[in-house]
Every structure is written in C-alpha cells, then in structure tokens.
Amino acid sequence: xxxxxxxxxxxxVAVAIQPVEKGQILTVDGLKITAxxxxxxxxxxxxKAINKGENIIKYGFxxxxxxxxxxxxxxxxxxxxxxxxxxxxxxxxxxxxIKLPTGKPLTFQGFQRADGKVGIRNEIWxxxxxxxxxxxxxxxxxxxxxxxxxxxxxxxxxxxxxxxSQTGKDHAQTRKLLAALAKHPNxxxxxxxxxxxxxxxxxxxxxxxxxxxxxxxxxxxxxxxxDELAKGxxxxxxxxxxxxNFHRQELSSxxxxxxxxxxxxxxxxxxTANPVVGKFSDLLLAxxxxxxxxxxxxxFGAEGMLMNRCINxxxxxxxxxxxxxxxDYFIAHHEVVYDNPSPGNKAGGITTLEDKSCGCVxxxxxxxxxxxxxxxxxxxxHGLTLLYGPGNDLVSCTxxxxxxxxxxxxxxxxxxxFGAPVPTLKISSNTNLxxxxxxxxxxxxxxxxxxxxxxxxxxQLLQLVIAVASGKQAKNEINEFRGISIFKDGVVL
Numbered sequence: 152x153x154x155x156x157x158x159x160x161x162x163x164v165a166v167a168i169q170p171v172e173k174g175q176i177l178t179v180d181g182l183k184i185t186a187x188x189x190x191x192x193x194x195x196x197x198x199k200a201i202n203k204g205e206n207i208i209k210y211g212f213x214x215x216x217x218x219x220x221x222x223x224x225x226x227x228x229x230x231x232x233x234x235x236x237x238x239x240x241x242x243x244x245x246x247x248x249i250k251l252p253t254g255k256p257l258t259f260q261g262f263q264r265a266d267g268k269v270g271i272r273n274e275i276w277x278x279x280x281x282x283x284x285x286x287x288x289x290x291x292x293x294x295x296x297x298x299x300x301x302x303x304x305x306x307x308x309x310x311x312x313x314x315x316s317q318t319g320k321d322h323a324q325t326r327k328l329l330a331a332l333a334k335h336p337n338x339x340x341x342x343x344x345x346x347x348x349x350x351x352x353x354x355x356x357x358x359x360x361x362x363x364x365x366x367x368x369x370x371x372x373x374x375x376x377x378d379e380l381a382k383g384x385x386x387x388x389x390x391x392x393x394x395x396n397f398h399r400q401e402l403s404s405x406x407x408x409x410x411x412x413x414x415x416x417x418x419x420x421x422x423t424a425n426p427v428v429g430k431f432s433d434l435l436l437a438x439x440x441x442x443x444x445x446x447x448x449x450x451f452g453a454e455g456m457l458m459n460r461c462i463n464x465x466x467x468x469x470x471x472x473x474x475x476x477x478x479d480y481f482i483a484h485h486e487v488v489y490d491n492p493s494p495g496n497k498a499g500g501i502t503t504l505e506d507k508s509c510g511c512v513x514x515x516x517x518x519x520x521x522x523x524x525x526x527x528x529x530x531x532x533h534g535l536t537l538l539y540g541p542g543n544d545l546v547s548c549t550x551x552x553x554x555x556x557x558x559x560x561x562x563x564x565x566x567x568x569f570g571a572p573v574p575t576l577k578i579s580s581n582t583n584l585x586x587x588x589x590x591x592x593x594x595x596x597x598x599x600x601x602x603x604x605x606x607x608x609x610x611q612l613l614q615l616v617i618a619v620a621s622g623k624q625a626k627n628e629i630n631e632f633r634g635i636s637i638f639k640d641g642v643v644l
Contacts, residue, residue, distance in 0.1 A: 193418025418500025421510020
C-alpha cells in the first residue's frame with residue numbers, strides 16, 4: 152500500500168496516510184518522489200516543485216501559498232505555507248447543483264410527537280432559564296432518577312451561565328436557543344426552571360415558545376416555592392406520566408434530521424471521516440431525510456465547494472450573506488478571519504484555514520443546498536441546510552440540536568468526549584484513534600485510508616445511524632456526557 156494519497160490530479164501536494172521516513176521513495180500517479188524529510192501521518196508532502204508565492208493545491212483548490220521555494224519531497228506545513236484569506240468576498244452564482252437519485256426510505260423505531268415532529272429518544276429535559284438555578288436543575292435530575300419508568304429513557308439537565316445580565320442580541324439568542332431546546336422532539340416532556348428575578352422572564356419565555364403543549368412543558372419558579380426540590384419532584388412525576396404515553400413505532404428515515412460536525416481534525420479528516428459523512432448525507436437525502444452543516448468559519452476558503460450547489464439565487468444570496476456576515480463578526484472584534492486552525496489541528500497536519508475548510512465541507516457531500524438558517528432557527532425544508540454558527544464544538548453542537556437535529560455525526564482525528572443533548576456519534580478519521588479511545592469513538596472511518604471505499608463505509612454509517620435512531624446508545628450517552636453552550640457576542644452587565 153502506498154504511504155501517501157494524492158487527492159486531486161492537479162494537487163501539488165499529497166497526504167501521508169502513514170508516517171513517511173526521510174529517503175523513502177513514494178509513487179504518486181506513476182511518478183517516483185523521494186521524501187527529503189520525515190513526514191508525519193496526516194501531513195503534506197510536495198509532489199512537485201512549488202515556487203515562492205505559488206498556490207498550494209489540495210482537494211483541487213488553493214489552500215494557501217508557498218512562503219519559500221519548496222522542493223518535491225519536502226514537508227509542506229506552517230513553516231513554509233500561509234493562508235490566502237483576508238476579508239469579505241464578492242460571490243457570483245453559477246448553479247451546479249447535483250440531483251441525487253431517489254431511494255426507498257429505510258425505517259427506524261422512533262417517537263411520533265403530537266406536533267408532527269419525530270424524536271429518537273423519549274427523555275425528560277430540565278432547562279434552566281438562568282445560570283443561578285443550575286445546581287437545582289442538576290440536583291433534580293440526579294435525585295429523581297428513581298422516577299424513570301416505562302418508555303421514558305432518562306432525566307437530563309442542561310445548564311448554562313446565561314439568562315441574566317445580558318442585553319440585546321445576546322439576550323435574544325439565549326431566549327431563542329432555550330425555547331428551541333424546550334420544543335425538541337427527543338424530549339418527551341420538559342421542566343423549565345426559573346429563579347424569578349432574572350432578565351429572561353417567564354413571560355418572555357412563553358412568548359418565545361409560542362404555541363406549545365401545556366402538558367408537555369411545565370414550569371417552576373424557585374423563588375415562589377417553599378421547597379423547590381419537592382415541587383420539582385412533583386412536576387417531574389407529571390412529566391414522566393405524560394412522556395410515558397409515547398412508544399417507539401416504525402417510522403420512515405425521511406423523518407430524520409442529522410447534524411454534521413467536525414472537531415479536533417487531523418490531516419486525514421478530509422480524506423476519510425468527512426467524506427464518509429458526506430456519502431452518508433447524500434444517502435439519507437436521497438431517501439428524503441435532512442442534514443445540517445454549520446461551522447461557518449470553517450467554510451471560509453472552501454466556498455467553491457458549496458456556493459454553486461444552492462438550489463436558487465435566493466438561497467445563494469442567503470449563503471453569501473451568512474459567510475460575509477461571519478467575517479464581519481470577526482472584523483468587528485478586531486480579529487482576522489483566518490485565526491484558525493487550532494494547535495491540535497496543526498499538529499495533526501492541517502496548515503491553513505482553507506486546508507481545514509476544504510476538508511470540513513466534505514461532510515456536506517454533493518447534495519443541493521435547500522436553505523440557510525440563522526442561529527437558533529429550526530430546519531423547515533427537507534434536504535441539506537446551512538446553519539449560521541461558529542466552529543466551537545460545544546456551541547455548534549448545541550446550535551445543531553436547537554435546529555432540530557435528532558442526532559449529530561461528529562468527526563474527529565484527535566478525539567473528544569463531548570456530547571450534545573442528542574446522541575453525538577464520534578467518527579474517527581484514523582484507526583489508531585479508534586483503538587486508543589474506544590470509550591469515545593462510535594465508528595472508525597480510518598479504514599478508508601487502508602483501502603475500504605467511501606461508498607461502502609458511508610453505507611455502514613447509515614446503518615449505524617438507523618440503529619441509534621432506534622434506541623442504540625451512542626458513547627456520549629453511555630458515558631453520560633451531555634452539555635450545551637450558548638453563542639455569545641456582547642457585554643455582561
């Protein structure tokens with residue numbers, strides 16, 4: 152087996168899929184190249200001479216430019232390459248959307264809700280409106296597990312530090328995000344816990360919820376109760392009684408909404424794990440299902456892979472506004488738009504934001520983009536939707552959950568234990584990680600680097616998703632690793 156992979160025929164770099172030793176002779180598209188230095192797994196090697204100022208090409212796209220002349224066989228990384236990114240970009244629309252073949256939907260065992268939504272879990276969620284009652288929410292979840300019975304699958308509290316001392320956009324985002332979580336179909340019933348004097352008032356929360364089932368979402372204001380723990384237990388009994396009326400039933404896979412996320416990426420993420428998720432996305436969408444792609448900063452530099460797949464000019468303009476809007480957000484905070492990748496990404500072989508982005512967007516497969524939605528908004532159209540949100544793992548996974556994802560596919564080359572409120576399947580980009588962190592990793596896409604096809608591994612991932620949607624626990628659920636983080640952009644009073 153060759154030690155490197157040449158992704159695009161016009162690429163002037165290849166990627167080491169296993170460590171390459173100095174002096175090792177490699178074959179790339181019939182050419183013999185001698186490694187002039189050691190190359191770590193996931194890192195890039197020049198397959199031809201690259202002149203100073205010339206673009207580094209990977210995935211068929213520029214991922215930066217050479218800072219010095221680079222010889223064939225040399226290591227290409229942060230010491231001799233730099234991003235091409237700057238500020239806003241003017242985009243033009245040249246439609247190239249691919250129509251996916253339709254397939255017969257698979258079925259899974261899920262929970263049909265009265266509002267038409269479908270859940271893959273039947274849990275009780277406790278949502279604090281303010282950080283002051285976090286400990287009460289956690290204690291209620293911890294002390295009342297003995298109440299869980301029948302088809303109810305657990306009680307979980309989702310704490311956060313906000314809900315008070317926020318203004319303007321931040322306050323609105325907190326309100327919208329928490330209300331979206333309260334209406335999530337993986338929760339059979341919800342207890343909203345307030346303190347009583349916070350900025351996020353009970354009246355504001357009701358207004359944000361709009362129409363809702365008053366038996367499904369219950370409320371407790373701690374300052375109004377003599378014993379909030381006793382009252383909370385009483386309300387949780389009601390939640391469990393209500394949620395216990397739901398039972399798993401056979402449902403079509405076109406009811407599934409799957410979020411897609413990558414974190415702790417390495418140089419193999421864009422070659423193995425992310426393309427496998429992209430294949431899964433295409434397969435699910437061909438059956439009428441829906442997927443969500445977020446992490447807007449990790450689309451910078453890879454717009455050419457996404458923008459022209461928008462189904463019409465209106466969706467294209469929304470996508471352009473989303474991308475440039477996030478760049479403006481960076482600039483308004485006096486930050487450069489390319490202040491990424493992370494130290495862990497760089498150690499794994501990712502050199503520039505374009506390098507990371509071109510790998511990141513592979514998760515979106517080849518499907519048309521049907522919609523673009525703002526943070527804390529929910530998916531309304533079947534197909535691939537782009538969601539406004541940052542790359543941060545906790546914030547983006549929370550945003551995907553609030554957008555309606557019943558589960559999340561999370562690719563990683565470095566490993567992470569984090570879980571969202573919904574099942575968060577960790578997909579490793581390399582086999583070593585899958586073996587080392589078997590308690591974190593749900594699925595190994597690293598087998599693509601050793602010869603398995605992306606098509607076959609994508610189909611295997613689809614089968615795992617169907618199993619998890621039907622009740623199989625993800626590792627984050629087994630470990631009881633769940634949490635939320637809310638996007639913040641303003642002052643704290």
